[in-house]
Amino acid sequence: MNIPAKLYRFIDQLNKWRMQKISNRNFLILVALLVGIVGGLAAALLKGMTHGIAAFLQDEVRSQYKYYVYLLFPLVGILLSVVYVRRFIRKKELGHGMTPIMYAISRNSSKIEPHNIYSQIVTSAITVGFGGSSGLEAPIAYSGAAIGSNMGRFFGLSYREVTLLLACGAAAGISGAFNSPVAGMIFAIEILLPEFSIPVFIPLLISTATAAVISRSIYSEPLFHLVTDDWVFSALFFYVLLAFIVGGFSVYFAKLAGWLRLQYNKIHNPYRKVWISGISLGVLIFIFPALYGEGYLAIQQILDGNHLAMLQNSIFAEYSQTGIMVVIFALCTVFAKTFAALITLNGGGNGGVFGPSLVVGGLLGFAFSYGLNLTGMVDLNVANFTVAGMAGALAGMMHAPLTAIFLIAEITGGYALMVPLMLVTAIAYLINRVVLKHSIYTKGLAEQGDLISHEDKDRTVLSMMKLRYVLENNFTILRPDEYPQDRSHDIIHTKRNIFPVVGEDGKFLGVIYSERLLEILLGEQPEGLKKTMAELAEKPIDTVSLDANMELVMQKMNREDVWILPVLDASGFYQGFVSKSAVFNKYRALLVRQASYFDQ
Missing domain, CATH: 3.10.580.10 (CBS-domain)
Structure with missing residues (x-):
């Protein structure tokens, strides 16, 4: 008897034994715990690989031509990612972002190809580590979803149970990436399981908490540091203004994403896409250094009060003491980051818009508050408006206001800003929802008729x-x-x-x-x-x-x-x-x- 047949018999016997000895509810909790452990390890591995590659390229590579070669790193990263997909995955599909996860739930019985467990980590670490301007959150959520899906299928569970474990895996990935278990759980409920019952909370809580503990024990560096006492009532009007600005920009981001996707679809040669994206990224990073990789460093510098750092590290360093130039440069970086993220993904790199949305939202909040402060008419807390902009952009683009609120509160420690966060996310979300019925993740599914809509049961x-x-x-x-x-x-x-x-x-x-x-x-x-x-x-x-x-x-x-x-x-x-x-x-x-x- 061959090995696959023996393995199949072993799995079948194992499942029969556990069905006799363990109730389905308790077994799901055990598997959710296992998904959380593996998801946390995957998140730590992805962060470690990405930051290790970036540190090596920036600190260990020593050459008189280093900074000229530096501009080619994004091209190399995207090229390596495309080569990996074409060489090792071949006919199998490597999805990008949250959309394929939602498609798997609605149209593919929650089945995700096993290779996504590691392929998402490898390709996104290469893409972002070499300077690709995208985020790691979508790949790790995809990897976690693949972990949950395949564990559920391994144990012969039903569709609803596999779907729950898929959501547990995606939530564990978000939790491990951000060290934010509550946001991970809410993300799964808000994005993947919009119709849920109370028993869903228990496996989600276990998987997200476990992932956060595992990830933090291995890779403990926090994403952001923010020290804030409170917000002032007199700034409430300006938070509302910021919400309208961020909401409008989220509409622009989504429309630009659709347009660029159509343009790239006209290019059939994958390596031509690589060259176009890689060279464009190199030029953009040369002008706007904050575009390299995830871009979180620029946000942390703003939260630390180092408002001039973006200009100091650029070719416009001589203008770093001019306040209006800082504002203009920040706004230009916002639009450049939007293009950089989208051409990274369309060119063949792996990542998501989760991270870029945080960066552009934060930069919008910074430019808005810092610019108003320059007038001398108001004195706004720049750090508070920066994190509020991050939450608003995430809520508008993803149509997930609760995820945005709790994610920003957890990763920045800004629970004192809960009221401004709620206000900005609600307004930004409503603006985007009024103009665009679907989020950046669900638009493609809706156009193809593959979107599960809980507002229209028949459809x-x-x-x-x-x-x-x-x-x-x-x-x-x-x-x-x-x-x-x-x-x-x-x-x-x-x-x-x-x-x-x-x-x-x-x-x-x-x-x-x-x-x-x-x-x-x-x-x-x-x-x-x-x-x-x-x-x-x-x-x-x-x-x-x-x-x-x-x-x-x-x-x-x-x-x-x-x-x-x-x-x-x-x-x-x-x-x-x-x-x-x-x-x-x-x-x-x-x-x-x-x-x-x-x-x-």
Whole structure:
């Protein structure tokens, strides 16, 4: 017996034993703990690898041409990431950001390819460590989600249980990356599990807390330091103004992301994308050094009160003592960071917009408050407005205000700013939501009809269906050169009332209804006995493509008031039929599955 068969038997026996000895609820908690441990280790590994690569390139590489080569590092990082994907992953998919995780939940039974556990870490560490201007949070969430998904599948758990563990893994990744267990848990609930029940909290709490402990014990360096006592009531009006600015910018960010994605999709050669992105990044980093890597260093310098540091490390250092130049440079860095992050991701690098959204939001908050202070009319706390801008940008772009509030409060220690954070995130989120119905993560899924929407149950359930699962192909096929008398036995004894006419090559030619064939065979239409099936066939009211969205299929059926439609592939070859009966049966089954979603 080969090894895979032995392993399969061992897993099967292990699962039978645990089902007998351990209740499902307790077993989920144990697996959530294990997911948290592995997720915390993955987060620590990713942070250690990324910062190790960056430190080596910046501190250990010694050459008189170092700073010229320095500009090529982002190009090298993106190139290595693309080479890794094409060489080691090949036909398997390496997703970017949170969107593929949400797609896995809604359309792929929460299954994520196992290679994402390590591939996300390797490619993002290379991309960001070499200077790619993106964040590590989305890759580690993806890696954690892959850990949870594959552990659930390993133990033979159901869809709802695998989905819960997937969310635990993603939450553990966020918790380990930021040392923020509460934000990690809220992130999973707000982004991945918008409909949840109380029992979901326990596994999420365990996995996020465990991940934070493991990650912090290995890689204890905090992300940000902020010392703040409180906020003043007189600044409330300015927090509202900042919220409108950040909310508007989040709309711009999302629209620019969509436009750049379309432009890059026109470039079919992946290495051409690498060159375009790598060279562009090098130029941008040369002008704006804060774009190198995640960009968190610039934010920490602002929180430390070192407001002039961005200019001091740039080619414009001679203007670092001029306040208005600092503000202008910060605003230019905001727009440059937006471009840098998006071209990094579209060019083949791995990362996410989670981190860049924090950076641009923080810089907007800094430029706003520091600029107003220069007028002498007000005296705003620059650090407070910086973290408020970070929260607002995250809430607007992700449509996740609660995650933004608790994440910023945890990673900066700014719990005293809870009221301004709530105000800024709520306004920024509402502005983005009014202009753009979907977040930067869900827009693509919504356009493809793959988004689970808990506001529209019917569309949600239909989006979860795949046509191939409701396809019926047990119909009697008639050939175009046959006569009714030749197939009289099949016609009389069939249980179907429609017959597809299909050529020998599989090409669909039309349909014939049983009523007409029976009338011909019974002599009511004797002239029909002399006609071939091709002559008797009629064009159907409509046809359905095999890859069609189920919502579109139901729209066609309702518009034409038909109960059944033929299904063809892209070349027009017959595949079968789809009927309302089959759709309704599948619909009921999915409703049952949704109704029990995470109920214990």
